[in-house]
Amino acid sequence: MDPLTIGLGLAQIAPSLMRFFGVGEKPVAVAEKVIGIAQTLTGQPTGEAALATLQADAEKAAEFRLAVLQSDADLERAYLDDRKDARSRDVALHQAGYANKRADLMVVFDAVGLIACLIVLFAFRKEMPGEVVGLISTIASIFGLCLRDAHQFEFGSSRGSRDKDVLLNVAGGTK
Structure with a gap:
């Protein structure tokens, strides 16, 4: 399964993740980060196995939601990176006289x-x-x-x- 599909599956467990999968963002990077959280929490070697574990175990799913909330600042940073870079580029162009x-x-x-x-x-x-x-x-x-x-x-x-x-x-x- 590709990272986006797994990431969207994990977002069904922690709906607060859905805001990171919009247009113009870097959804694959966010999905990979979320999959890493799920793998670490479940101890599973793949994203698919981690998703299956979380879907089958309500207690682990609750722990996953808590882990997602704790790493929210990192996810926000990944979500906002593309805009920051674009603004920096625009400022640099203006300062260079273009x-x-x-x-x-x-x-x-x-x-x-x-x-x-x-x-x-x-x-x-x-x-x-x-x-x-x-x-x-x-x-x-x-x-x-x-x-x-x-x-x-x-x-x-x-x-x-x-x-x-x-x-x-x-x-x-x-x-």
Whole structure:
């Protein structure tokens, strides 16, 4: 069985793991870390055997959930590494006097796509069947989410993100 399949199986035992298996993250690295926790806890040599043991033993499953909570800071670090590196790259480009034209173009195309969808919806909503309106609305929302993500990358996502940064700094020994 591949690491993702085993990792998702383990996430059924400890549902708090599901947040680490989203788009844009490094799910294989997270899955391998979680499999390691399961193998250490169960003493099994493979991820499949560890998963089977946890599925069969409710007490071990509870211990696994506790072990996952204890290693949450490490999992958060793996989850956030890709964004940190991207921000560092962006800052380094700016300090070297380069503009991130690719990112600028992505934002422009997202804005143009969103505006185009909204214009089509406004101008032709009475002539379009409901399915087409739904499809164009979905496309517009995707463009809007892309713009939101660009703003979160540029300005930080939320207070919760700052709280995670503080948690990771404390867990990593820096303050």
